[in-house]
Amino acid sequence: MSDFPDVVTAAGVSKRFGNKTVLEDITLAIHSAETFGLLGPSGSGKTTLVKLFTGTLQATTGQVHVQGTLMPKLSMLNQIGYMAQSDALYTELSAKENLEFFGALYGLKGASLRKRIMEVAEIVALEKHLDKRVDQYSGGMKRRLSLAAALLHQPPILVLDEPTVGIDPLLRQAIWKELKLLNEQGTTILLTTHVMDEAEKCDRLGMIREGRLLAVDTPGELISKTGTDSIEEAFVYYGGHQA
């Protein structure tokens, strides 16, 4: 487990593209070994925010720190498993070759890489499809392979941008079980979601709309503070459209 109680922090973070402000004055701390969900409608800035956390983008103003290190910082890549929204896979290669490639990037090799590939393939139920070329994969299989790639190097921080889109409910449950297990073992998980029942599984939620963080709390507190019956209603209360 990390020595830093707040593993990922944003302090007064704004992000502009040209003259368009996409994130405005975001201050947020993600605690060690929690599952933190970012919930917001399409275009609200979730992906941009996670890209700032992974160091894929740089804040226009304000600061992002990961484990106390100012981002972006290339050397922090090993600490983060990032599953982007669009799958960054080599479609002309097999799933196994993709995992070998990503494993090598993280310095894994030989028997330990082979063992780890089997472990992550099992987590996402792709062990029987490892030799198939990725261009023969369905959308959901590609998502699962992307998740497997993010898990390969056992990073202390997982950043998952809509991890279960296109994944059937049974497998989604299995993946959540695995995420919770990783959590218990000390992995910090930050994810974005549109799915309300997933939001309820998070330890804390950040509700985001039009680039602003509207509220951060546990699902239970968000519901009781707003006097509503569900996360969906709480989100609407805070001025969000239904996600």
Ligand SMILES: Nc1ncnc2c1ncn2[C@@H]1O[C@H](COP(=O)(O)OP(=O)(O)OP(=O)(O)O)[C@@H](O)[C@H]1O
């Ligand atoms: N590189 C870019 N240049 C200009 N505008 C951008 C860029 N990247 C994102 N945006 C804009 O920033 C806003 C937030 O986008 P972002 O992808 O962060 O939202 P999101 O909440 O993740 O949406 P979704 O749920 O649909 O993925 C959108 O209006 C988008 O068009």
